[in-house]
Amino acid sequence: MTSLIPEGCPIVAVEDDRTGTSLETLKRAIMDNLFYLQARFPSVASRNDFYMALSYTVRDRLLQRWISTAETYLQQGSRTVCYFSAEFLLGPHLGNNLINLGIRQEVEEAVNELGLDIEELLNQEEEPGLGNGGLGRLAACYLDSMATLEIPSFGYGIRYEFGIFDQEIRDGWQVEVTDRWLRYGNPWEIPRPEVRMPVKFGGHTRSYTDSDGHYRVIWDAHHVVEGVAYDTPILGYRVNTANTLRLWRAEAVESFDFQAFNTGNYYGAVRDKITSENITKVLYPNDEPLQGKELRLSQQYFFSSSSLQDMIRIYLQHNPDLSKFHQKFTVQLNDTHPAISVAELMRLLVDDHHLDWNTAWNVTQHTFAYTNHTLLPEALEKWPIALFQYLLPRHLEIIFEINQRFLDQVRLHYPGQSDPLARLSIIDESGERYVRMANLACVGSYAINGVAALHTELLKATVLHDFYQLYPERFSNKTNGVTPRRWVVLSNPGLTGLISEQIGDGWIKDLDQLGQLEPLANDHHFRACWGKTKHDNKVALAEHIQAKTGIIVDPNSLFDIQVKRIHEYKRQHLNVLHIITLYQQIKDNPHLDITPRTFIFGGKAAPGYFTAKLMIKLITAVGDVVNRDPDVAGRLKVVFLPDYNVTFGQRVYPAADLSEQISTAGLEASGTGNMKFSMNGALTIGTLDGANVEIREEVGAENFFLFGLTTPEVQALGAKGYQPWDYIQSNPQLKRVLDLIASGHFSHGDTNLFQPLLSGLWNQDKYYLMADYQSYIDCQQQVSQAYQNREQWLAMSILNTARMGKFSSDRSIQDYCRDIWHVSPVIIKLNGGYQ
Numbered sequence: 001m002t003s004l005i006p007e008g009c010p011i012v013a014v015e016d017d018r019t020g021t022s023l024e025t026l027k028r029a030i031m032d033n034l035f036y037l038q039a040r041f042p043s044v045a046s047r048n049d050f051y052m053a054l055s056y057t058v059r060d061r062l063l064q065r066w067i068s069t070a071e072t073y074l075q076q077g078s079r080t081v082c083y084f085s086a087e088f089l090l091g092p093h094l095g096n097n098l099i100n101l102g103i104r105q106e107v108e109e110a111v112n113e114l115g116l117d118i119e120e121l122l123n124q125e126e127e128p129g130l131g132n133g134g135l136g137r138l139a140a141c142y143l144d145s146m147a148t149l150e151i152p153s154f155g156y157g158i159r160y161e162f163g164i165f166d167q168e169i170r171d172g173w174q175v176e177v178t179d180r181w182l183r184y185g186n187p188w189e190i191p192r193p194e195v196r197m198p199v200k201f202g203g204h205t206r207s208y209t210d211s212d213g214h215y216r217v218i219w220d221a222h223h224v225v226e227g228v229a230y231d232t233p234i235l236g237y238r239v240n241t242a243n244t245l246r247l248w249r250a251e252a253v254e255s256f257d258f259q260a261f262n263t264g265n266y267y268g269a270v271r272d273k274i275t276s277e278n279i280t281k282v283l284y285p286n287d288e289p290l291q292g293k294e295l296r297l298s299q300q301y302f303f304s305s306s307s308l309q310d311m312i313r314i315y316l317q318h319n320p321d322l323s324k325f326h327q328k329f330t331v332q333l334n335d336t337h338p339a340i341s342v343a344e345l346m347r348l349l350v351d352d353h354h355l356d357w358n359t360a361w362n363v364t365q366h367t368f369a370y371t372n373h374t375l376l377p378e379a380l381e382k383w384p385i386a387l388f389q390y391l392l393p394r395h396l397e398i399i400f401e402i403n404q405r406f407l408d409q410v411r412l413h414y415p416g417q418s419d420p421l422a423r424l425s426i427i428d429e430s431g432e433r434y435v436r437m438a439n440l441a442c443v444g445s446y447a448i449n450g451v452a453a454l455h456t457e458l459l460k461a462t463v464l465h466d467f468y469q470l471y472p473e474r475f476s477n478k479t480n481g482v483t484p485r486r487w488v489v490l491s492n493p494g495l496t497g498l499i500s501e502q503i504g505d506g507w508i509k510d511l512d513q514l515g516q517l518e519p520l521a522n523d524h525h526f527r528a529c530w531g532k533t534k535h536d537n538k539v540a541l542a543e544h545i546q547a548k549t550g551i552i553v554d555p556n557s558l559f560d561i562q563v564k565r566i567h568e569y570k571r572q573h574l575n576v577l578h579i580i581t582l583y584q585q586i587k588d589n590p591h592l593d594i595t596p597r598t599f600i601f602g603g604k605a606a607p608g609y610f611t612a613k614l615m616i617k618l619i620t621a622v623g624d625v626v627n628r629d630p631d632v633a634g635r636l637k638v639v640f641l642p643d644y645n646v647t648f649g650q651r652v653y654p655a656a657d658l659s660e661q662i663s664t665a666g667l668e669a670s671g672t673g674n675m676k677f678s679m680n681g682a683l684t685i686g687t688l689d690g691a692n693v694e695i696r697e698e699v700g701a702e703n704f705f706l707f708g709l710t711t712p713e714v715q716a717l718g719a720k721g722y723q724p725w726d727y728i729q730s731n732p733q734l735k736r737v738l739d740l741i742a743s744g745h746f747s748h749g750d751t752n753l754f755q756p757l758l759s760g761l762w763n764q765d766k767y768y769l770m771a772d773y774q775s776y777i778d779c780q781q782q783v784s785q786a787y788q789n790r791e792q793w794l795a796m797s798i799l800n801t802a803r804m805g806k807f808s809s810d811r812s813i814q815d816y817c818r819d820i821w822h823v824s825p826v827i828i829k830l831n832g833g834y835q
């Protein structure tokens with residue numbers, strides 16, 4: 001693309017005001033932005049005005065890095081990773097950018113001198129809740145690590161107008177409130193109105209033979225929507241690299257139909273605008289269970305097509321030959337949500353750019369890599385053929401062709417055997433016939449990975465076994481990780497200071513250096529400082545809990561925390577059975593010497609998931625009784641803290657003594673909260689599931705509270721016919737706990753309220769709570785005893801943090817770069833001026 005600025009034009013020097021970090025410069029910049037961008041003077045400016053003025057000031061210091069990065073990638077034509085995700089749970093930007101720019105102190109001083117409070121301004125930011133849980137947050141941690149490791153990369157996703165709902169608890173029940181995160185504007189995104197991609201839907205296809213005798217297909221779409229780009233800079237930690245997260249918003253090609261308006265059809269005049277914009281209106285609030293709605297498939301296709309068209313546009317700026325597209329770009333598919341991209345790239349290459357099928361397929365298969373995040377059958381996406389025919393007729397044709405050619409190969413592998421073909425086929429012939437998105441992703445990808453060692457082994461043995469048999473070389477494990485920048489440095493400045501004081505701050509970019517803390521686990525003084533840091537964080541959380549819920553908790557009690565999406569396989573209700581067990585023990589013997597505990601829960605339930613909502617009600621109902629019971633006398637407190645999100649997590653992980661990771665073995669693919677808790681010195685009580693297995697390997701079995709059935713034991717019990725009633729009948733304590741719930745003790749005498757939960761446990765207990773109950777209770781007893789030995793507990797806590805190096809998302813990204821993407825870092829030099 002030719003520069004619009006003529007050769008020899010005077011260089012526009014970048015003013016210090018935009019990049020300077022001296023106290024006076026920052027103060028002037030904040031006031032200038034208040035004046036020139038917020039058009040406010042201090043005496044009438046609101047907290048949001050000051051937040052915006054500060055944000056623009058910090059953003060300016062990003063922009064030089066961002067533009068230098070973009071220019072360098074353009075000049076060097078660097079091989080680039082594109083991370084396709086329907087969710088990016090970014091969290092608030094301001095605090096993180098201050099850390100990554102390394103100017104937190106300077107800005108705090110400037111803000112103080114202006115008579116403002118930086119914590120208040122930080123809390124002013126509406127977090128972009130463009131995700132449901134682990135999958136979306138992982139994508140955000142990976143963007144931070146790719147930038148910090150100076151990897152040329154783009155994030156591509158959807159700019160939902162409304163993110164994950166805000167959660168309120170009314171009368172103990174979850175109530176969803178619309179997340180209007182954009183209502184005060186978003187200083188961290190740059191609209192790119194010129195970057196618009198036409199995305200077609202519906203209609204029909206027709207084919208013809210062109211003048212060169214080539215078979216060509218035209219897609220006459222029913223309607224076209226435009227994808228408009230909004231870019232957010234993703235700055236690495238203490239580097240010059242600022243990569244781009246490009247999120248697409250849907251707009252109507254024609255946002256106002258004058259003809260309709262002139263004929264008085266006012267709705268008609270804006271119909272296109274409304275239907276088009278609906279595509280990116282709201283995030284589907286389901287974590288795991290698939291949402292088979294047409295709009296969901298439209299969202300997935302919309303951002304996949306916009307992103308691939310954008311990549312081809314960037315590619316053609318320097319390379320006319322699309323047959324080498326995969327050498328420049330590689331795309332990581334974050335679960336099957338963007339798997340339609342496999343068919344879309346084929347359509348773009350064959351129909352729009354006239355590559356022959358085989359060349360296009362070679363490019364496609366060498367472009368995509370696929371990450372699976374769950375084994376839950378109900379989460380594996382499949383779309384009815386009829387919906388595909390209606391919404392994406394050309395893609396259905398292409399998928400049939402891909403499948404045809406694929407099955408021809410498979411037949412060679414399994415001569416005369418139909419079963420493997422039926423399982424491997426992209427088309428599920430049962431019922432109304434479906435397109436299996438995981439199969440499409442596997443056929444169209446050169447690499448397939450799970451997100452923890454156990455999960456990947458289970459993928460190879462179960463859900464993707466046939467693909468593993470066919471393409472063993474494509475499979476690898478890439479254990480998840482989390483960024484220590486947001487989850488330790490930003491969330492836990494006390495611990496950060498204590499660690500860096502001892503071992504320097506190299507650990508922030510090289511987490512294995514935390515290993516240098518090990519010897520200090522035996523140092524009484526260091527243990528005392530460690531304990532104080534944790535206690536200070538617990539005091540801060542206790543104040544927040546009182547402010548948010550009115551519940552007073554004792555920071556000296558053991559903070560036992562379970563925060564994650566509410567789901568039966570995550571077994572928040574098993575945690576409640578432990579609470580009731582302790583409660584009954586106290587009721588039986590009010591003088592019982594027990595370790596005082598504060599049970600803190602947080603997590604959203606998918607709005608349509610009734611059992612999960614009932615689990616929240618059980619937690620709040622038990623809390624209402626236990627928290628007020630005179631016999632308990634405050635030794636047990638149960639808190640359900642509403643609206644669990646990234647900001648909430650930043651408060652909670654540093655304040656935990658015990659991290660609850662109690663899913664049924666074999667069902668939690670990885671978990672990432674488990675890593676954030678341990679990194680902040682919490683000890684884990686958990687099953688051998690997901691990344692718990694690797695955390696226990698790293699921190700040492702002696703520093704991990706393990707309980708429960710293993711995956712093979714769960715499978716064996718299931719195979720032999722699991723009778724939960726047998727466990728209830730043979731365990732009087734367990735029976736008493738369930739009977740107390742059934743009696744209405746926690747529901748004002750209403751014996752029906754929790755019936756659905758109880759009957760599920762008595763009859764089927766799909767997630768083996770009854771089988772794991774006693775092991776869990778015994779393990780919790782060990783926890784209480786261990787907590788009584790403060791010095792030992794502190795030593796275990798220090799060792800947990802010291803041995804968490806493996807779980808940095810930097811390590812995960814280095815694994816992806818080495819084994820899958822084959823991309824190398826590009827060092828960015830800051831460019832002082834522009835020609």
Ligand SMILES: [N-]=[N+]=N[C@]1([C@H](N)O)O[C@H](CO)[C@@H](O)[C@H](O)[C@H]1O
Nearest residue numbers: 134135373451668669670671672
């Ligand atoms: N979808 N999905 N999967 C999950 C999470 N629910 O978002 O992905 C997360 C990120 O890979 C995993 O840690 C977690 O175990 C898994 O259940």
